[in-house]
Amino acid sequence: MIASSAHFADEDTPAGAAPKKSLRTGSSAMQASVLALNRNFVPVHIFSSPRAFCLLCKGLAEVVQVDNGHYTSHDFASWLEHSRLKEELGLRDPHEDWIQAVNFEIEVPRVIRLLKYDRVPRNTVKFNRRNVFLRDEHRCQYCARRFSVQRLSLDHVMPRSKGGPDTWENVVCACLTCNVRKGGRTPHEAGMRLLSEPVRPKRNPLVSRQLMLQKYSAWKAFIPAVPDGAF
Numbered sequence: 001m002i003a004s005s006a007h008f009a010d011e012d013t014p015a016g017a018a019p020k021k022s023l024r025t026g027s028s029a030m031q032a033s034v035l036a037l038n039r040n041f042v043p044v045h046i047f048s049s050p051r052a053f054c055l056l057c058k059g060l061a062e063v064v065q066v067d068n069g070h071y072t073s074h075d076f077a078s079w080l081e082h083s084r085l086k087e088e089l090g091l092r093d094p095h096e097d098w099i100q101a102v103n104f105e106i107e108v109p110r111v112i113r114l115l116k117y118d119r120v121p122r123n124t125v126k127f128n129r130r131n132v133f134l135r136d137e138h139r140c141q142y143c144a145r146r147f148s149v150q151r152l153s154l155d156h157v158m159p160r161s162k163g164g165p166d167t168w169e170n171v172v173c174a175c176l177t178c179n180v181r182k183g184g185r186t187p188h189e190a191g192m193r194l195l196s197e198p199v200r201p202k203r204n205p206l207v208s209r210q211l212m213l214q215k216y217s218a219w220k221a222f223i224p225a226v227p228d229g230a231f
């Protein structure tokens with residue numbers, strides 16, 4: 001089986017998921033995002049590309065290809081053939097991501113459809129560390145500098161010790177230095193200013209970020225232009 005030789009892997013654990021496989025990384029294509037639709041073509045999740053391939057290989061998902069307003073679907077075998085033809089004819093586009101397996105290359109699909117999943121996502125964006133960092137674009141909300149995830153922390157604007165809640169409106173991204181400097185004080189007490197008032201995002205911050213990139217333009221066919229929920 002081709003899929004097992006490619007050692008596709010998965011990362012996050014979304015709904016309707018398949019069991020995990022072994023991991024092999026090393027290519028930026030492995031970091032590419034794949035939009036997952038439910039059976040009724042409603043966007044429900046974003047997968048890493050290894051996870052998406054894992055679902056494709058197991059027959060739990062199909063590729064949905066968007067080309068000038070036309071949709072075509074592919075199972076893993078026909079997507080592999082599609083990739084092979086594209087490669088042969090020299091039709092690869094610089095915006096695409098390709099994964100190199102042991103003896104073949106395959107294009108990373110932008111959109112897949114989960115064939116056995118028909119639930120719809122919650123209409124709210126999940127409040128968690130990753131999404132706060134994405135909302136704030138990995139930028140410390142006090143010194144305005146951007147940092148890697150390892151050098152960032154979550155700061156409670158109104159400190160927890162003073163009853164500050166874990167909410168979108170009270171938690172921001174802060175670098176370790178600013179977080180220590182602020183300590184258990186309010187910004188006013190610490191003489192620090194927030195870059196902007198923190199708010200609950202209307203759309204999943206990862207979706208918002210990817211939609212700005214041309215390589216994820218295929219997502220626009222399935223995601224409403226005006227955000228009114230998680231997607």
Ligand SMILES: [Zn+2]
Nearest residue numbers: 140143175178
């Ligand atoms: Zn800072």
